[in-house]
Amino acid sequence: MSALAALARVEAFEAGRAVPLATVRHVHLSARPLVFVPVLMAGEAAAPLAALVGTDRTDPRLLVVDQPRDRDQRFVFLAELARIVLDHVAQCRGETELVEATRNHEQWERHLDAPQLVVPNPGGIEAMRLLGRSARFRSAQGPYPVDPLVPVLGRYLTWFAQDRAPTAGSSVCLALTEVLAAHWATGQSALEDQHLAALLAWIVPDRFGPAGAGLTGPQAAALAEDPDRWPSAGPATDPEFDTGVLSALIAAQQRAEGDADAAHAARRALREALRGRLQPTWDLLWQGLDLLRALPEAGHDEHRWRVDRGRFTDFARAVDEGAPPQPRRESAVAAARRLADLEAAQEAYDKQRALDDPLMLAAYRVTGEAFAGTVVAVDAERRDTSGRTPKPRPRVWLRTADQVVLRQGTKVACPQRPNQRPSIVSVTRQGADCVVELELSNDMGRKAVPDEGSVPEPGESRCYATVLAAEFFPPPPLPDPEQTPWTHGGPPAQYTPAGADHDEDWH
Amino acid sequence: MAAMTTSSVADRLAELRGPVPSRHHDARTLAALTANPGCTRRAVLDAAGVDKRALAERIGFGPRFGQSPFAISRGNAFERLVKSDGGAALLALLRDELGLRPAQDDQGPDQPVDGAGPADPGLIDLSRGDREERYRRTRDLVVAAARDPQAAPLLADHPLLRLEVGGRAAYVEPDLVALRARGRDGSQRWRWYLAEIKSFAVIDGHADPMKVAEAATQAAVYVLAFQRLLAGLGLPDDLVATDVVLICPKDFGNAPCATLIDVRRQLAAVRRQLERLPRIGALLDGLEPDLSFDLSADAAGRPSRSAAQLGEAVAAVRARYAPECISRCDMAFYCRDEARVTGSTDLLGRAVRDALGGLGTMRDVLALSERAACASPGGYDSADSGCDGGDVGDVGDGDLAEAARLLNAARRARREALAQAGVSAAGNGGTGKHGASA
Numbered sequence: 001m002s003a004l005a006a007l008a009r010v011e012a013f014e015a016g017r018a019v020p021l022a023t024v025r026h027v028h029l030s031a032r033p034l035v036f037v038p039v040l041m042a043g044e045a046a047a048p049l050a051a052l053v054g055t056d057r058t059d060p061r062l063l064v065v066d067q068p069r070d071r072d073q074r075f076v077f078l079a080e081l082a083r084i085v086l087d088h089v090a091q092c093r094g095e096t097e098l099v100e101a102t103r104n105h106e107q108w109e110r111h112l113d114a115p116q117l118v119v120p121n122p123g124g125i126e127a128m129r130l131l132g133r134s135a136r137f138r139s140a141q142g143p144y145p146v147d148p149l150v151p152v153l154g155r156y157l158t159w160f161a162q163d164r165a166p167t168a169g170s171s172v173c174l175a176l177t178e179v180l181a182a183h184w185a186t187g188q189s190a191l192e193d194q195h196l197a198a199l200l201a202w203i204v205p206d207r208f209g210p211a212g213a214g215l216t217g218p219q220a221a222a223l224a225e226d227p228d229r230w231p232s233a234g235p236a237t238d239p240e241f242d243t244g245v246l247s248a249l250i251a252a253q254q255r256a257e258g259d260a261d262a263a264h265a266a267r268r269a270l271r272e273a274l275r276g277r278l279q280p281t282w283d284l285l286w287q288g289l290d291l292l293r294a295l296p297e298a299g300h301d302e303h304r305w306r307v308d309r310g311r312f313t314d315f316a317r318a319v320d321e322g323a324p325p326q327p328r329r330e331s332a333v334a335a336a337r338r339l340a341d342l343e344a345a346q347e348a349y350d351k352q353r354a355l356d357d358p359l360m361l362a363a364y365r366v367t368g369e370a371f372a373g374t375v376v377a378v379d380a381e382r383r384d385t386s387g388r389t390p391k392p393r394p395r396v397w398l399r400t401a402d403q404v405v406l407r408q409g410t411k412v413a414c415p416q417r418p419n420q421r422p423s424i425v426s427v428t429r430q431g432a433d434c435v436v437e438l439e440l441s442n443d444m445g446r447k448a449v450p451d452e453g454s455v456p457e458p459g460e461s462r463c464y465a466t467v468l469a470a471e472f473f474p475p476p477p478l479p480d481p482e483q484t485p486w487t488h489g490g491p492p493a494q495y496t497p498a499g500a501d502h503d504e505d506w507h
Numbered sequence: 508m509a510a511m512t513t514s515s516v517a518d519r520l521a522e523l524r525g526p527v528p529s530r531h532h533d534a535r536t537l538a539a540l541t542a543n544p545g546c547t548r549r550a551v552l553d554a555a556g557v558d559k560r561a562l563a564e565r566i567g568f569g570p571r572f573g574q575s576p577f578a579i580s581r582g583n584a585f586e587r588l589v590k591s592d593g594g595a596a597l598l599a600l601l602r603d604e605l606g607l608r609p610a611q612d613d614q615g616p617d618q619p620v621d622g623a624g625p626a627d628p629g630l631i632d633l634s635r636g637d638r639e640e641r642y643r644r645t646r647d648l649v650v651a652a653a654r655d656p657q658a659a660p661l662l663a664d665h666p667l668l669r670l671e672v673g674g675r676a677a678y679v680e681p682d683l684v685a686l687r688a689r690g691r692d693g694s695q696r697w698r699w700y701l702a703e704i705k706s707f708a709v710i711d712g713h714a715d716p717m718k719v720a721e722a723a724t725q726a727a728v729y730v731l732a733f734q735r736l737l738a739g740l741g742l743p744d745d746l747v748a749t750d751v752v753l754i755c756p757k758d759f760g761n762a763p764c765a766t767l768i769d770v771r772r773q774l775a776a777v778r779r780q781l782e783r784l785p786r787i788g789a790l791l792d793g794l795e796p797d798l799s800f801d802l803s804a805d806a807a808g809r810p811s812r813s814a815a816q817l818g819e820a821v822a823a824v825r826a827r828y829a830p831e832c833i834s835r836c837d838m839a840f841y842c843r844d845e846a847r848v849t850g851s852t853d854l855l856g857r858a859v860r861d862a863l864g865g866l867g868t869m870r871d872v873l874a875l876s877e878r879a880a881c882a883s884p885g886g887y888d889s890a891d892s893g894c895d896g897g898d899v900g901d902v903g904d905g906d907l908a909e910a911a912r913l914l915n916a917a918r919r920a921r922r923e924a925l926a927q928a929g930v931s932a933a934g935n936g937g938t939g940k941h942g943a944s945a
């Protein structure tokens with residue numbers, strides 16, 4: 001928690017409504033996201049109970065498992081879900097663009113679009129991961145055949161929830177509470193922010209309560225926490241609902257067995273009850289998306305979405321080509337590689353956000369990793385004459401009120417010229433301010449004198465930060481999986497479909 | 508006031524509770540003690556055995572958390588399944604998955620595990636009878652085992668253990684079993700292993716870490732109670748293993764799997780909290796003499812204390828609210844409201860409070876952030892920090908001065924960034940106004 005974000009929470013508390021933590025939107029929003037509100041049965045590992053899903057906010061599909069303990073019905077549910085999710089995936093695979101060959105990669109085709117799944121909260125992503133795990137090893141053949149789409153769905157859900165969702169900067173699988181909380185600070189705790197309705201109540205309090213009531217954030221949040229008005233956004237249902245409504249409805253179905261009319265009525269009653277529980281969350285999700293859409297897109301949005309499109313293209317092709325399902329446990333090499341990838345993605349995302357958004361950059365000023373101020377003097381002519389050919393090494397003096405704790409020699413950069421990485425020469429106190437002396441050594445053109453505009457001018461405002469100067473090095477080399485040392489478990493076994501995977505018990 | 512004696516503490520606690528039956532601690536509430544040890548309110552209410560849920564309801568802040576009936580029935584069904592067959596499957600599991608060697612194995616191959624015989628009473632049921640009786644039977648079992656390891660049963664269902672908590676006996680009930688076995692550590696001594704049956708799934712070797720942590724803390728309470736039992740009998744307390752057996756459903760099925768978890772850390776925490784409890788006397792010393800949480804009612808149903816009186820009593824005992832209380836303590840909605848009304852930074856969570864330099868109220872945070880602070884840049888040469896401009900007269904404490912500097916910097920950076928974004932949003936584009944106003 002940065003001091004800046006913490007202070008924003010206090011400001012939100014004082015103001016009685018959320019305050020911005022970002023000035024642009026740092027996630028990509030697809031034109032037609034697939035919104036998914038999954039609900040699982042309490043007490044079970046991954047027994048689906050219901051879901052609202054779809055790309056049309058006025059017409060969600062309701063999927064219900066009438067008898068949540070009935071294994072066959074679970075697979076019917078998964079098959080229906082597969083049809084919807086895989087259809088969404090297929091629609092993103094229409095057009096492609098040609099990507100020129102590079103040193104490491106031959107020429108390839110990248111899809112122009114990628115799927116996007118939006119769930120209410122991180123619990124929704126965990127539900128996807130579990131459903132994916134329970135589906136991906138199934139088979140259309142053998143003693144317990146399932147719809148052939150089910151194992152494909154399992155692989156996609158696993159990819160969304162396990163591969164992409166934890167990757168910073170990826171937007172193919174979003175938990176809305178997390179995205180909203182990254183863009184707004186509320187006057188409540190991070191724990192309470194996990195409650196979608198309460199979080200939105202702080203951001204748009206006037207949408208809660210009767211029209212024109214003009215509620216404050218905390219008043220609206222108090223309403224939002226009432227499970228009768230705003231039921232749990234899943235994946236668990238409210239215990240009161242389970243006790244008061246759901247258990248009776250499920251019992252009614254069991255009683256109605258054998259009586260077609262009664263069974264039909266009982267099924268309808270269950271569906272209506274579940275729709276009533278899920279609809280408020282569905283509406284909130286779309287409102288949340290509206291709020292995000294109203295923010296200007298971040299500068300790196302296109303870049304990041306291109307990465308997502310590329311990963312999607314790779315994955316979809318691998319599935320087409322019959323790649324085995326993701327293993328139950330990653331091998332040592334795969335886990336190490338994954339960790340390195342996640343770290344690299346996080347670093348890149350941090351840098352991009354600091355470049356795209358002054359409010360993100362501001363946080364680094366508070367921790368002493370950045371300083372902002374006015375250029376007070378420039379020696380643009382200065383050269384380093386120690387070598388055979390003199391090189392331009394201009395010096396810039398910047399006066400700042402920020403506390404500068406960076407060491408001599410530290411590289412920094414600023415959003416106006418992110419590729420130029422001057423180093424700190426000295427920091428001198430002047431009253432309450434500091435004067436920082438910087439030496440420029442690159443991004444000034446190839447001539448003996450710096451290019452026009454490549455050196456800051458006196459009077460200009462600049463904010464220099466270490467995060468902006470971060471360079472990315474390729475991750476440390478890892479052995480191929482086949483060469484995993486014995487200390488790390490040795491080479492992973494090749495996946496061979498085993499009968500036990502297909503008919504794995506699903507209580 | 509002089510420190511209270513044990514009996515006067517007990518009297519005082521009984522007074523606070525009034526003429527209603529005392530709520531008993533159980534493993535869950537004892538485990539929760541370690542979650543927020545700094546809260547006097549909770550310590551006093553728990554020590555006095557006040558029904559916190561009823562109290563919170565009376566003052567208009569009833570808790571909402573409960574358990575789904577589906578989760579409860581699933582939990583019960585799984586426990587029944589694990590214990591079916593007199594525990595034969597369970598024994599096999601412990602032996603095969605954990606390498607625990609039940610004491611019985613010593614008798615040689617001619618005595619198969621499932622063979623009937625005087626040394627194989629199988630799963631002994633300790634779940635019946637009143638508490639005193641169950642505790643006595645549990646103790647007898649331990650005594651008998653100490654005398655003749657071969658004579659005792661291998662598994663005991665729902666033994667009852669006892670702990671002294673704040674001068675009163677609290678009973679705790681390991682969800683399952685005490686099992687005597689030799690561990691894998693190669694030691695030739697046998698130990699008691701306590702096992703917990705939980706119905707959350709272990710999928711591909713991973714379980715929800717929060718649930719595992721919760722189970723570990725609860726299990727630590729059992730281990731501690733067992734250690735106390737051993738100590739009371741003059742037996743060495745390492746006769747109970749500090750690794751507990753966690754039994755959960757494997758993957759998506761019903762088949763159980765067993766994992767050993769080391770609870771030494773949780774054990775130390777629970778022990779520390781319980782040791783602190785005798786100092787409840789000191790906490791009581793600070794309270795008003797006429798304080799009462801009496802929830803009783805007369806024959807006509809008239810409560811002896813009004814909701815307002817109860818509310819005042821609760822407010823009179825200092826709390827230490829944290830958002831985590833919401834899922835752990837029945838008083839949480841009251842305490843949260845109190846934190847909100849007083850504008851306490853506790854409302855926002857410990858991480859936020861720490862990031863705010865530990866300041867207690869939002870008002871202080873804002874006031875300090877807006878003070879035209881002596882920005883005393885620490886920089887390279889802090890001896891030179893010419894702190895002459897700002898009015899920081901009352902900021903004597905170094906921490907406070909540091910908090911002020913931090914908050915002021917945060918406020919300035921935030922304002923400038925928002926202004927800059929506003930400028931570019933209005934189309935002025937180009938370079939912003941970073942730092943220009945400092």
Ligand code: SF4
Nearest residue numbers: 546828832836839842
């Ligand atoms: S809810 Fe209140 S009484 Fe309970 S632990 Fe938290 S602060 Fe203490």
